[in-house]
Amino acid sequence: RMAEIEIRDIVESDYEEWLRLFELYLVFYEKSLPTEIKEATFKRALDPSVDMWSSLAIHPETKKPIGLVNYLRHMSTWSITDQLYLNDLYVEEGQRLKHVGRSLIEYVYAKGDAMGAPNVYWCTDMTNHRAQLLYTKVGWYSGKVVYKRPPG
Ligand code: ACO
Ligand code: ACO
Known part of the structure; x- marks a missing residue:
């Protein structure tokens, strides 16, 4: 495990580094998004009035952001308490397998507990086995499949 990995919520001055990591995450998905969407997400x-957050993993020596997690809060018909949906998770290639991804998820768990939304869930591709090697250790497989409204 990397020593003293710091996870913290973004601040205004993080935009450049946040964008760098978010764009690398999109490259992983072979996707690109218009600048206005990336700016709006950040x-x-x-925005304290919006139930969406982003947090960064900071390298203990370089103090540079090396990982990112974006998550949001919503209601459920099956619980009085809200749920957290973990939308995006990314760790820089050279920094993987050092528990950075795990620390980011555990940070979201702690935030969820603190805000009264302890139920955290997320989706991943069936074929993303590397991510699932982590997910089976910090979570459990829900057995669900995800459907989407078709485009057009
Ligand atoms: N055999 C057995 N276990 C393995 C293997 C392997 N070959 N490879 C990895 N693992 C285990 C590790 O041992 C570790 O478990 P441990 O904590 O018990 O040691 C775990 O998998 C990896 O955990 P971390 O080191 O905390 O994860 P990492 O910092 O490498 O980040 C991540 C994982 C985020 C999936 C990273 O690989 C990444 O950014 N990938 C590209 C983007 C991506 O796939 N993001 C997730 C998409 S899903 C979503 O966004 C909600
Ligand atoms: N072979 C081939 N096709 C079949 C078969 C079969 N044996 N059985 C059903 N189908 C097809 C039907 O032909 C129909 O397709 P079509 O529109 O092309 O004819 C389709 O499956 C059924 O569609 P509907 O009639 O619109 O669906 P229905 O009113 O029966 O409702 C539902 C389906 C909601 C899943 C119902 O069975 C139900 O309430 N099940 C129990 C609860 C449940 O499973 N809810 C969904 C959980 S997931 C969630 O809540 C987000």
Whole structure:
């Protein structure tokens, strides 16, 4: 495990580094998004009136952001308490397998407990086995499949 990995919520001045990591995450998915969406996501994650957050993993020596997690809060018909949906998780290639990903998820768990939304869930591709090697250790497989409204 990497020593003293710090996880913290983003601040305004993180935009450049946050964008760098978010874009690397999108490259992983072979996706690109218009600048206005990326800016809006960052702004909303900073806005205290919006139930969406973004947190960064900071390298203990370089103090540079090396990982990112974006998550949001919503109601459920099956619980009085809200749930947290972990939308995006990314760790820089050279920093993987040092528990950075695990620390980011555990940070979201702690935030969820603190805000009264302890129920945290997320989705991943069936084929993303590397991510699932982590997920089976910090979570359990729900047995669900995800469907989407078709485009058009
Ligand atoms: N055999 C057995 N276990 C393995 C293997 C292997 N070959 N490879 C990895 N693992 C285990 C590790 O041992 C570790 O478990 P441990 O904590 O018990 O040691 C775990 O998998 C990896 O945990 P971390 O080191 O905490 O994870 P990492 O910092 O490497 O980040 C992540 C994982 C986020 C999936 C990273 O690989 C990444 O960014 N990938 C590209 C983007 C991606 O797939 N993001 C997730 C998409 S899903 C979503 O966004 C909600
Ligand atoms: N072979 C082939 N097709 C079949 C078969 C079969 N044996 N059985 C059903 N189908 C098809 C039907 O032909 C129909 O397709 P079509 O529109 O092309 O004819 C389709 O499956 C059924 O569609 P509907 O009639 O619109 O669905 P229905 O009114 O029967 O409701 C539902 C389906 C909601 C899943 C119902 O069975 C139900 O309430 N099940 C119990 C609760 C449940 O499972 N809820 C969903 C959980 S997931 C969630 O809540 C988000």
